[in-house]
Amino acid sequence: MSEYDKPPELYDGLRLHQNENTAGCSPRVLGALASLRADQISFYPPYKATVEACARHFGVDPDAIALTNGLDEGILAVALAYLRSGDRDGVPEAIVPQPAFEMFGVTTEVVGGRTVKVMPRPGFDFQLEEVLEAITPRTRLVFLTNPNNPTGVSMSIDAIRTIAQRVPPGAGVFVDEAYVDFGGETFVPHLASCPNVIVGRTFAKAYGLAGLRLGAVIGVPAELNPIRRAIGVYSVNIAAVVAVRAALEDPAYVRDYLRQVEESRRLVYAACDRLGLAYWKSDANFVLIRTGAETARLVEAAAARGVYLRDRSNEPGCAGCVRITTGIVEHTRRGIAVMEEVVCAAR
Numbered sequence: 001m002s003e004y005d006k007p008p009e010l011y012d013g014l015r016l017h018q019n020e021n022t023a024g025c026s027p028r029v030l031g032a033l034a035s036l037r038a039d040q041i042s043f044y045p046p047y048k049a050t051v052e053a054c055a056r057h058f059g060v061d062p063d064a065i066a067l068t069n070g071l072d073e074g075i076l077a078v079a080l081a082y083l084r085s086g087d088r089d090g091v092p093e094a095i096v097p098q099p100a101f102e103m104f105g106v107t108t109e110v111v112g113g114r115t116v117k118v119m120p121r122p123g124f125d126f127q128l129e130e131v132l133e134a135i136t137p138r139t140r141l142v143f144l145t146n147p148n149n150p151t152g153v154s155m156s157i158d159a160i161r162t163i164a165q166r167v168p169p170g171a172g173v174f175v176d177e178a179y180v181d182f183g184g185e186t187f188v189p190h191l192a193s194c195p196n197v198i199v200g201r202t203f204a205k206a207y208g209l210a211g212l213r214l215g216a217v218i219g220v221p222a223e224l225n226p227i228r229r230a231i232g233v234y235s236v237n238i239a240a241v242v243a244v245r246a247a248l249e250d251p252a253y254v255r256d257y258l259r260q261v262e263e264s265r266r267l268v269y270a271a272c273d274r275l276g277l278a279y280w281k282s283d284a285n286f287v288l289i290r291t292g293a294e295t296a297r298l299v300e301a302a303a304a305r306g307v308y309l310r311d312r313s314n315e316p317g318c319a320g321c322v323r324i325t326t327g328i329v330e331h332t333r334r335g336i337a338v339m340e341e342v343v344c345a346a347r
């Protein structure tokens with residue numbers, strides 16, 4: 001069984017282990033939350049204006065989007081829609097190229113499917129041929145992440161299109177774009193020509209709304225409707241409903257964060273070059289670094305100094321690898337300083 005290795009609840013230091021915006025959300029979001037009225041909280045939430053604002057933001061029609069309680073709920077709804085056994089013989093299969101966000105495997109098994117893991121190539125360039133070879137008549141779903149977590153490496157739009165053309169009739173391809181705000185290319189403009197693809201987005205990362213839980217699944221209406229049925233009718237709460245509109249009205253805030261992410265990645269690459277550590281060029285707000293046999297000790301020593309990093313050593317292809325969030329520049333500098341101190345002390 002796959003398990004989600006949920007990070008411990010660490011809030012007393014610098015959280016560079018969960019890819020959050022460590023500066024917090026836009027002040028406009030706080031303003032919107034503060035002006036919520038008592039009746040807005042006592043009534044079931046209205047969604048129309050927020051769905052329309054999000055649809056405009058993603059460049060799709062309102063009927064091509066469903067809001068979810070975090071993208072995690074979107075992943076669950078997609079799994080429910082495609083992986084329930086039923087009309088076919090055998091256990092439905094979900095293909096998950098590795099390394100991957102752990103929720104794909106967990107969710108697949110929770111809904112009764114079987115996870116088919118496709119092992120990574122050494123440099124993490126996308127294993128298209130291997131994924132195609134893993135497709136069987138029982139394949140109901142392929143989980144892709146672009147840019148990928150935990151590597152930060154992107155795959156091509158053509159690779160996604162090829163997979164979508166090769167899966168059996170009725171099967172879907174889920175493209176998790178939790179990090180596409182930071183780099184890589186969105187599949188959204190190609191949904192009309194590849195109707196069995198569903199895109200997942202979240203406001204947890206670039207928009208700094210992880211604590212409010214808001215995600216979206218995007219697809220052509222015919223493909224999206226069965227997924228919509230698997231989402232609770234009032235799954236998204238009123239705080240998220242008003243917050244995301246305020247966040248979308250403050251694009252300068254996100255622009256500044258994206259600029260800091262770019263600078264932070266460069267700082268981490270430079271630090272790795274100085275320390276002689278291998279890393280992968282990332283299109284996301286984190287970088288995966290090969291710190292070797294000392295990784296667990298490094299993560300522990302950094303935590304003792306108040307900086308949290310994520311040990312990804314147990315993920316396929318990631319032996320001896322740590323993942324560090326590269327967001328707010330000042331926080332990245334602190335993270336790098338602690339890493340340098342610990343790594344140098346060990347030499």
Ligand SMILES: *Cc1c(COP(=O)(O)O)cnc(C)c1O
Binds near residue numbers: 069101202203210
């Ligand atoms: C963070 C993350 C999510 C979860 O997003 P939420 O909106 O916080 O549920 C989904 N997919 C990937 C790849 C992530 O890294």
